[in-house]
Amino acid sequence: MTGIRTGQYYFAKRAWLNQEWKNNVLFEVTDGVFTCIKFDTQVCSDAVQLNGPVLPTLANVHSHAFQRVMAGMAEVCLNPNDSFWSWRDLMYKIVQKLSPEQANVIATQLYIDMLKAGYTQVGEFHYLHHDVAGKYYANKAEMAHQLIAAADRSGIGLTLLPVLYSHSGFGGQKPNEGQARFIHSSQSYLDLQIQCEQALANSKLHNLGICFHSLRAVTETQINEVFNELDKERVVHIHISEQQKEVNDSLAWSGQRPVEWLHQHIGLSERWNLIHATHLNDHELNTIASSGAVVGLCPTTEANLGDGIFPGVEFERLNGRWGIGSDSHVSLSIVEELRVLEYGQRLRDQQRNRLYRGEHISIGDNLFNQALLGGNQSCGVALGLSVGSRADFMVLDEAHPFIGASEPKDVLNRWLFACSENVIKDVFVAGKQVISDGRHELDTVSRSEFTQVIKKVIYDV
Numbered sequence: 001m002t003g004i005r006t007g008q009y010y011f012a013k014r015a016w017l018n019q020e021w022k023n024n025v026l027f028e029v030t031d032g033v034f035t036c037i038k039f040d041t042q043v044c045s046d047a048v049q050l051n052g053p054v055l056p057t058l059a060n061v062h063s064h065a066f067q068r069v070m071a072g073m074a075e076v077c078l079n080p081n082d083s084f085w086s087w088r089d090l091m092y093k094i095v096q097k098l099s100p101e102q103a104n105v106i107a108t109q110l111y112i113d114m115l116k117a118g119y120t121q122v123g124e125f126h127y128l129h130h131d132v133a134g135k136y137y138a139n140k141a142e143m144a145h146q147l148i149a150a151a152d153r154s155g156i157g158l159t160l161l162p163v164l165y166s167h168s169g170f171g172g173q174k175p176n177e178g179q180a181r182f183i184h185s186s187q188s189y190l191d192l193q194i195q196c197e198q199a200l201a202n203s204k205l206h207n208l209g210i211c212f213h214s215l216r217a218v219t220e221t222q223i224n225e226v227f228n229e230l231d232k233e234r235v236v237h238i239h240i241s242e243q244q245k246e247v248n249d250s251l252a253w254s255g256q257r258p259v260e261w262l263h264q265h266i267g268l269s270e271r272w273n274l275i276h277a278t279h280l281n282d283h284e285l286n287t288i289a290s291s292g293a294v295v296g297l298c299p300t301t302e303a304n305l306g307d308g309i310f311p312g313v314e315f316e317r318l319n320g321r322w323g324i325g326s327d328s329h330v331s332l333s334i335v336e337e338l339r340v341l342e343y344g345q346r347l348r349d350q351q352r353n354r355l356y357r358g359e360h361i362s363i364g365d366n367l368f369n370q371a372l373l374g375g376n377q378s379c380g381v382a383l384g385l386s387v388g389s390r391a392d393f394m395v396l397d398e399a400h401p402f403i404g405a406s407e408p409k410d411v412l413n414r415w416l417f418a419c420s421e422n423v424i425k426d427v428f429v430a431g432k433q434v435i436s437d438g439r440h441e442l443d444t445v446s447r448s449e450f451t452q453v454i455k456k457v458i459y460d461v
Helices: 065-070 084-095 100-117 142-154 186-200 220-229 244-254 258-265 282-291 299-305 312-317 334-349 363-379 408-418 443-459
Strands: 008-017 020-030 033-038 048-050 054-056 058-063 119-126 157-164 210-212 236-240 272-276 294-297 321-324 393-396 424-429 432-435
Touching (some): 008 393, 020 408, 058 100, 058 272, 058 294, 058 321, 065 084, 065 100, 100 142, 100 432, 100 443, 119 142, 142 186, 157 363, 244 258, 258 282, 294 363, 299 334, 312 334, 321 363, 334 408, 363 408
Parallel strands (some): 008 048, 008 054, 058 119, 119 157, 157 210, 210 236, 272 294, 294 321
Antiparallel strands (some): 054 393, 424 432
């Protein structure tokens, strides 16, 4: 790093570069991107000292921001056969109360908490489009603008995924009353995409994807209408095979399971992101893995809703691609998501150390690396401690005994399997510090606003 120096500099005693821990690492950041990284080097006088092990941050592949306000509110058994479908009824009731301003407050606090958890990009699966009567706002993209504003305010990167949602069941069934705020036709959805594209045009942190709520909610004709008009490079997200009922309904409708139908009629590729994909047969697993599509796993939400256990061991053997998301936001912890994912496989198989690959026998290293790679692909971003990637990174608290005392090879396992408290101390997005010593500059204001929204929306206070 000689000659004219125009970037910012950061120095770490330990950093996780290309899946290996390196010592005495100097990062140069220019215009929010890593432009030079050297290890086993000397600190320069104007470098910011990073006090703790440095890791890349992750992309959260699946979020419904508004659902954060109801976290913990569906844990009362009103039905001995409680399921996802009874949870959905409560969610619909909450939906009937939210204003655009309240959605902004919820998303702002959510995104701050995501940053504290080590997520610096979020795939926002956005289907709360209209007012409580199902009518367009004066600005038809009003709710999307609120999410963009919340991302800007918090400092997180946003992959905005406006959702096409038209029907209540397979075969184009008429939507029900609780879905009124979600519904778009193909044309009004395409118009929304144009408005969102304009809103994001000047952002360095945000991008735009295509999203179909589920095969229950759109028709084959609609999928093709959207693809015929929109950028063929954009990522595509869809809920699929989350519940066994969904699989059974698909079989009754088409004679095919959801992933089978999607691949045969539309075709899977690397741009596709299959959210949940919990209930798969061997043929579907092979189809997804060979296509290069990403499975978006949300282990804490899937556990909370009783969805089932994703066949992770089998998918790992096929070198399948996956990322993690917090979905309904009963948890915002990377640790919890990855721990539940691994422990679910152990409980199912009655064995230990399940999710590894040949080159990654350390479970923590493999889990974190796959979540990093899958998250990047799913959200259309480049995160990681490498030249050309956006300069997002997090610093673990070396004052914690499990972090400070561990040899580098043990740090990820110690963090993911031994730490219950949050040990992420500092977080940077595009070279800018957004979390300092566990705090965000908007903590006091945002928490106060969020408290008032909870009181109003949940308790009518």
